[in-house]
Amino acid sequence: MMRPEDLLCPGPSGLYSPLGDFYVDPVRPVPRALVTHGHSDHARAGHQAVLATAETLKIMAVRYGADFAGATQAMPLGETIRIGEVAVTFQPAGHVLGSAQIVVEARGCRIVVSGDYKRRPDPTCASFHPVPCDVFITEATFGLPVFRHPSDAHEIGKLLASLEAFPERAHLVGAYPLGKAQRVIRLLRDAGYDRTIHIHGALEKLCRLYEKEGVALGPLAPATVETGRKAEFAGAVVVGPPSAFSDLWARRFPDPVPAFASGWMTIRQRAKQRGVELPLILSDHADWDELTATIAELGPAEVWVTHGREEALVRWCELAGIRARPLHLVGYEDEGEE
Amino acid sequence: MEAFADLLDRLVLTPSRNAKLKLLSDYFRDTPDPDRGYALAALTGALSLRGVKPAMLRALVAERVDPVLFGYSYDYVGDLAETIALVWPAKASPHPDPPPRGGREKGPSAEDFAGGSEKESGGLPPAGSGQGTPSLGAVVEALLAASRSEGPGLVERLLDSLDAPGRWALIKLVTGGLRIGVSARLAKQALADLGGKEIGEIEEVWHGLAPPYRPLFAWLEGRGARPEAAARAPFRPVMLAQPLEERDLGLVTPEAYAAEWKWDGIRVQAVNEAGTVRLYSRTGEDVAAAFPDLAAAIDIEGAIDGELLVGRAEGGRIVAGSFSELQQRLNRKSVTPKVAAAYPAFMRAYDVLVDGGEDVRALPFRDRRARLEALVARSLAGRIDLSPLVAFATVEDLAVLRGRPPEPIIEGLMLKRWDAPYEAGRPKGPWFKWKRDPHTVDAVLMYAQRGHGKRSSYYSDYTFGVWRPAEGGGEELVPVGKAYFGFTDAELAEIDRFVRKNTVNRFGPVREVVHTARDGLVLEVAFEGLQRSGRHRSGIAMRFPRIARLRWDKPPAEADRIAALEALIAG
Numbered sequence: 001m002m003r004p005e006d007l008l009c010p011g012p013s014g015l016y017s018p019l020g021d022f023y024v025d026p027v028r029p030v031p032r033a034l035v036t037h038g039h040s041d042h043a044r045a046g047h048q049a050v051l052a053t054a055e056t057l058k059i060m061a062v063r064y065g066a067d068f069a070g071a072t073q074a075m076p077l078g079e080t081i082r083i084g085e086v087a088v089t090f091q092p093a094g095h096v097l098g099s100a101q102i103v104v105e106a107r108g109c110r111i112v113v114s115g116d117y118k119r120r121p122d123p124t125c126a127s128f129h130p131v132p133c134d135v136f137i138t139e140a141t142f143g144l145p146v147f148r149h150p151s152d153a154h155e156i157g158k159l160l161a162s163l164e165a166f167p168e169r170a171h172l173v174g175a176y177p178l179g180k181a182q183r184v185i186r187l188l189r190d191a192g193y194d195r196t197i198h199i200h201g202a203l204e205k206l207c208r209l210y211e212k213e214g215v216a217l218g219p220l221a222p223a224t225v226e227t228g229r230k231a232e233f234a235g236a237v238v239v240g241p242p243s244a245f246s247d248l249w250a251r252r253f254p255d256p257v258p259a260f261a262s263g264w265m266t267i268r269q270r271a272k273q274r275g276v277e278l279p280l281i282l283s284d285h286a287d288w289d290e291l292t293a294t295i296a297e298l299g300p301a302e303v304w305v306t307h308g309r310e311e312a313l314v315r316w317c318e319l320a321g322i323r324a325r326p327l328h329l330v331g332y333e334d335e336g337e338e
Numbered sequence: 339m340e341a342f343a344d345l346l347d348r349l350v351l352t353p354s355r356n357a358k359l360k361l362l363s364d365y366f367r368d369t370p371d372p373d374r375g376y377a378l379a380a381l382t383g384a385l386s387l388r389g390v391k392p393a394m395l396r397a398l399v400a401e402r403v404d405p406v407l408f409g410y411s412y413d414y415v416g417d418l419a420e421t422i423a424l425v426w427p428a429k430a431s432p433h434p435d436p437p438p439r440g441g442r443e444k445g446p447s448a449e450d451f452a453g454g455s456e457k458e459s460g461g462l463p464p465a466g467s468g469q470g471t472p473s474l475g476a477v478v479e480a481l482l483a484a485s486r487s488e489g490p491g492l493v494e495r496l497l498d499s500l501d502a503p504g505r506w507a508l509i510k511l512v513t514g515g516l517r518i519g520v521s522a523r524l525a526k527q528a529l530a531d532l533g534g535k536e537i538g539e540i541e542e543v544w545h546g547l548a549p550p551y552r553p554l555f556a557w558l559e560g561r562g563a564r565p566e567a568a569a570r571a572p573f574r575p576v577m578l579a580q581p582l583e584e585r586d587l588g589l590v591t592p593e594a595y596a597a598e599w600k601w602d603g604i605r606v607q608a609v610n611e612a613g614t615v616r617l618y619s620r621t622g623e624d625v626a627a628a629f630p631d632l633a634a635a636i637d638i639e640g641a642i643d644g645e646l647l648v649g650r651a652e653g654g655r656i657v658a659g660s661f662s663e664l665q666q667r668l669n670r671k672s673v674t675p676k677v678a679a680a681y682p683a684f685m686r687a688y689d690v691l692v693d694g695g696e697d698v699r700a701l702p703f704r705d706r707r708a709r710l711e712a713l714v715a716r717s718l719a720g721r722i723d724l725s726p727l728v729a730f731a732t733v734e735d736l737a738v739l740r741g742r743p744p745e746p747i748i749e750g751l752m753l754k755r756w757d758a759p760y761e762a763g764r765p766k767g768p769w770f771k772w773k774r775d776p777h778t779v780d781a782v783l784m785y786a787q788r789g790h791g792k793r794s795s796y797y798s799d800y801t802f803g804v805w806r807p808a809e810g811g812g813e814e815l816v817p818v819g820k821a822y823f824g825f826t827d828a829e830l831a832e833i834d835r836f837v838r839k840n841t842v843n844r845f846g847p848v849r850e851v852v853h854t855a856r857d858g859l860v861l862e863v864a865f866e867g868l869q870r871s872g873r874h875r876s877g878i879a880m881r882f883p884r885i886a887r888l889r890w891d892k893p894p895a896e897a898d899r900i901a902a903l904e905a906l907i908a909g
């Protein structure tokens with residue numbers, strides 16, 4: 001059997017396959033890119049050719065414009081194609097709409113690039129599909145044993161309880177525009193919340209795309225405050241990108257309760273630092289138990305850790321007797337799209 | 339425990355006073371006895387559980403979590419209680435073995451290792467569902483009943499039975515420091531809101547009540563009579579001062595206002611009613627157990643208001659000690675005879691609320707002052723003296739005096755209207771406080787260390803120095819203090835960038851940055867005072883230093899000399 005590094009190896013532009021002459025989630029423009037999902041640190045504009053799921057291609061077009069790449073090819077989940085000597089399969093990663101793990105295989109060696117992933121069910125995307133492999137390339141955004149995300153229902157329950165306790169205050173929920181925002185809205189609907197949810201302009205196109213892809217989000221309205229209508233936002237849920245909540249836009253709502261839906265909200269200091277009063281621990285990434293249990297389940301001979309808290313996950317693998325190393329890939333946000 | 343943990347979690351992040359009151363009164367309304375009573379006790383500091391030392395918790399967690407993983411976690415989170423609460427792995431609930439794969443070794447199951455699984459991957463954990471977790475009442479009663487030797491085992495079992503927020507709340511309870519931004523007074527205000535009472539009514543019945551306060555809640559909910567147990571030597575809500583502002587200066591004349599020093603001690607109200615003695619903090623906590631020496635010396639009948647200080651008798655009068663001496667007596671629930679003898683407490687009185695049996699709060703300050711002088715003169719125990727009046731002709735006189743107080747324990751001036759009654763709360767006008775400006779020094783950044791928690795990715799702890807003559811001639815920088823706050827987030831980012839670009843040496847998490855006469859960063863450091871210290875290379879310890887400004891404009895050569903600091907100590 002060949003060395004896994006001949007199939008996939010880390011380089012300055014990202015993971016590169018010498019045998020297939022392609023990159024996975026490259027951080028700078030390349031001739032041929034395989035993209036796991038639409039978050040901007042994984043899906044960048046300017047490649048000559050992009051292979052991704054149809055949903056991911058649509059997300060990239062919404063974000064970067066229709067001409068974001070020279071050529072695109074939609075890859076159905078579960079199908080295998082050959083690129084050079086390499087057999088390539090996309091499998092769902094459970095991270096956001098269209099997200100996939102990329103399975104590459106050649107000369108009897110199989111590597112799975114997880115991209116970003118999570119294991120718990122998410123009503124807005126297909127669930128993670130475990131693929132046994134020789135090398136598992138994992139993220140480690142929440143790769144510390146302090147990160148154990150509670151159940152979605154519990155966190156949405158916190159939001160609903162606060163709406164009941166403070167019916168006169170607008171609840172501003174910070175959520176990243178791709179994936180998290182739609183998931184929060186969908187979870188609210190599943191919990192029986194049927195009032196109009198107000199969304200920041202930055203979310204509109206992506207919410208529309210999700211709806212078109214079959215994720216029903218219920219009644220939505222733009223979150224603009226016209227003069228004299230401030231009171232209408234009393235007790236309303238307003239979802240927007242976290243960055244918008246520190247500027248003037250947010251101050252127009254009545255006595256707002258700043259909330260933030262993110263795995264980082266596990267750490268109280270993080271919440272405090274951002275002025276968050278209502279932390280909602282909702283993550284699109286695997287928590288510590290999911291990361292470690294997934295490695296245990298897949299049983300790879302070797303684990304490579306791409307980004308996040310690499311050292312702790314590598315340590316865990318060491319204790320488990322699994323060979324592991326950090327790849328120190330640059331260009332992926334430490335915070336991920338959380 | 340669930341509701342209490344949620345309450346703490348929410349309170350700790352809620353800045354608005356009104357929102358806190360709402361959260362508290364909702365909790366008191368919706369939570370059954372005795373849970374709400376124990377919560378109230380915890381919030382007001384009235385719950386004395388057998389203390390659990392952080393070291394014990396670390397030992398417990400070390401049995402379950404790999405030390406390296408714990409180290410990474412603690413370093414990231416920055417707070418021990420929170421780290422342990424989050425990292426605590428369940429002992430039982432075995433993770434099903436992963437499906438074996440042909441030809442490969444079986445993978446490990448997560449609970450073999452640190453951070454073992456609490457749940458199956460992909461499954462929804464019941465965390466937060468509250469099912470089967472013990473109530474706050476059950477937790478507190480178990481802790482109260484446990485002997486010292488049972489303590490660790492009990493805490494371990496409780497940690498096992500709770501989810502992460504519950505474990506955090508438990509650790510906060512047993513280590514005796516909630517520190518969630520709720521004062522006892524705020525909790526009492528929430529009780530007042532709940533029952534439609536005035537806060538003064540709550541404070542007056544408070545003493546003599548004990549957790550879990552069933553009669554108190556019964557009264558607030560209209561199901562019971564007003565608790566009367568605390569009739570003797572009650573607390574009377576204190577009068578507070580407003581800061582003096584520029585526009586108030588014109589009001590300050592010797593005819594209208596009396597001036598006194600503002601003592602940097604602890605505000606106390608000493609009450610002696612027919613032999614029942616209480617020593618209350620400004621929020622109405624009885625602190626007599628921490629200051630038995632002073633409590634035993636309250637030998638005058640009535641209620642007086644003043645400052646608790648540490649000091650010693652010299653030539654028939656009491657000389658106040660420094661703030662660091664006073665610190666030896668703070669944050670203790672009780673005190674050893676040795677410490678009490680080394681740092682005796684006394685009271686510097688400045689007002690009287692009850693003279694003998696007569697409530698004099700409605701009298702003008704001029705009359706109360708005369709009564710206070712007569713009353714204090716009757717004390718024989720030698721632990722109460724008068725806060726002297728400061729004579730002045732013009733407000734300019736006061737401005738000078740304020741900048742040059744005669745003793746280091748003075749933090750400014752108090753101005754009190756001669757004709758004002760003693761009024762609870764913080765009325766605008768009758769009492770002003772006029773604090774001394776903090777001192778500042780221009781110092782040079784020498785070392786920077788990574789912060790903890792939210793700041794773990796920044797160099798946020800700074801050691802700075804000032805110039806002193808070097809042995810071989812010339813000048814050198816000597817460290818005089820460490821500061822890790824005072825700057826804005828933007829300034830933190832600027833300093834962090836400077837540190838990364840100008841590192842000359844690394845020692846673990848510490849970086850030495852360039853600090854020559856020509857190159858370096860000058861920090862304007864504000865501080866409250868200086869003390870001689872044998873533990874510091876400079877011989878000086880700074881109180882409460884913080885970064886006031888970044889002086890990018892100033893070359894390091896123009897930073898201060900150590901002589902300037904020594905002059906401050908001498909003066």
Ligand SMILES: [Zn+2]
Nearest residue numbers: 039116336337
């Ligand atoms: Zn992502």
